[in-house]
Amino acid sequence: MRIAVDLAKAYRLLNHGPTVLVSASAEGRNNVMAAAWVMPVDFNPPKVAVVIDRKTFTRGLIERSGRFALNVPCRAQARMVTALGTHTGREIDKLSDFQVSLLDEPTASSPLVGGCVAWLDCVCLPEPHNEATHDLFLGMVTGAWADRRVFDGGRWHFDQVDEGFRTLHHVAGGHYLAIGDEVDTGQ
Amino acid sequence: MRIAVDLAKAYRLLNHGPTVLVSASAEGRNNVMAAAWVMPVDFNPPKVAVVIDRKTFTRGLIERSGRFALNVPCRAQARMVTALGTHTGREIDKLSDFQVSLLDEPTASSPLVGGCVAWLDCVCLPEPHNEATHDLFLGMVTGAWADRRVFDGGRWHFDQVDEGFRTLHHVAGGHYLAIGDEVDTGQ
Structure with missing residues (x-):
């Protein structure tokens, strides 16, 4: 897909x-x-900005590899997102503990998280x-992919699929808002 | 409210x-x-980042005043948002042409747009x-306000109000997604 x-x-x-x-890999550790x-x-060229706290384990991996990926998770993954956001890779192997699957995408330079609905592979x-x-x-975005069930023709299309595919928008703690209806102003 | x-x-x-x-004011022009x-x-201190293209008229106002405000519009304002995003203040008076009302908030240093659901007054x-x-x-955020019908107790609450109050999330052109349901992962 x-x-x-x-x-x-x-x-x-x-x-x-x-x-x-945010996913990263260095010296065999994801x-x-x-x-x-x-x-x-x-x-164009496509660039992104992301705040990565200095206390995070992921930051060290990014600093060593010079690379990271942005994975866009969906509602079906909400509990996993909260778990990944409230534990640190310094203490546990989050991928193993929270059953995070990685995709087999040979052209990506950072690990991509399975079950997400979009991915951006980036060089710092x-x-x-x-x-x-x-x-x-x-x-700098060097590769981009999406699940075509929800993104195709350059646009998101959430209306025709299960609610579980909707993107998550964090409020605070373990609380999110899912994305909602399309609004077209005709311009 | x-x-x-x-x-x-x-x-x-x-x-x-x-x-x-994004609103700004300099030398009597909003x-x-x-x-x-x-x-x-x-x-804390609360800081924000925003991309302001060098071709925009607003950027000149920000550079002269050293200030700007971020106004969070809602679904009821979608056509106005598209109009404000597709015309330039170099050619027209957007506030007048698109019936943009400004709030009377004496402690704000930049103009705040009426009908929005949240506002952040900022110093560059x-x-x-x-x-x-x-x-x-x-x-640096120096003042923040919200419409208490949709934001109270530090959280957004869109479920109990008219759809028109939901925030807008831009896709491309005049196409948006409104924010949707609450998702609570219980953590």
Whole structure:
């Protein structure tokens, strides 16, 4: 069900503000964390920004590999997202403990999380000031994919599928809002 | 219906990824533009990041005043949001042409747009590199408010009110997704 998304339209995977899972790998160790503070910053070449707290285990993996992936999880994964966002890879192997499956996508340079509805594989743009001062990481998107059941033709289509496919938008704690109805202003 | 929001919880007004209206004022001229690329970057002190293209008229107002406000519009305002996002203040007076009302909030330093469901008044954090390289503006939140019909006790509550109050999440063109159901993972 996974289709490649034109890189010039990769921003549309994040444009509506979903919470993401940030995945990274270094020296044989994978990890995944949750992040709500993420956005596109450019169309073409496609760039993204994400806040990665300095206390996170994932940050060390990103600093060592220079790479990360943004995975867009869905409502069916809400409990897993909360679990991944409230535990640290310093203490446990979150992928094993929370049954996180990884996709077999040979062109991706960071692990991609199974069951998500979109993925953006990124290379870090070195930004020492932003990283040190704001915990802000910028990335160039080098690969993008989506589940074609919910994203096709450059747009999200949630109306025709099970509620479990809807993206999650974090409020606080273990509380989210799922994305809702389409609103078309005809322009 | 407008209540002040504790600054330490102001990030929750943006955490779920709504599209915003960016408003600014300088030398007697107000303007409002739409922006989907916006996110919190810190809790306390509360900071935000927003991408403001160098071609926008609003950017000049922000550069001159050192201030901007983020207004969170709702579904009832979808046509106005598209209009504000597809015209420039260089050519027309958008506030007048699109019947944008401004609130009387004496403690705000930038104009606040009426009919929205949340507002964050911000002072720019000077970031010459980010502004020049990424069109990225950082702001310190100095005031935050929400419509208590949809945000109270530090959380959004859309279930009990008219659909028109739901936040808008931009996909592309004049196409949005409204925010949907609450999802509570019990943690």
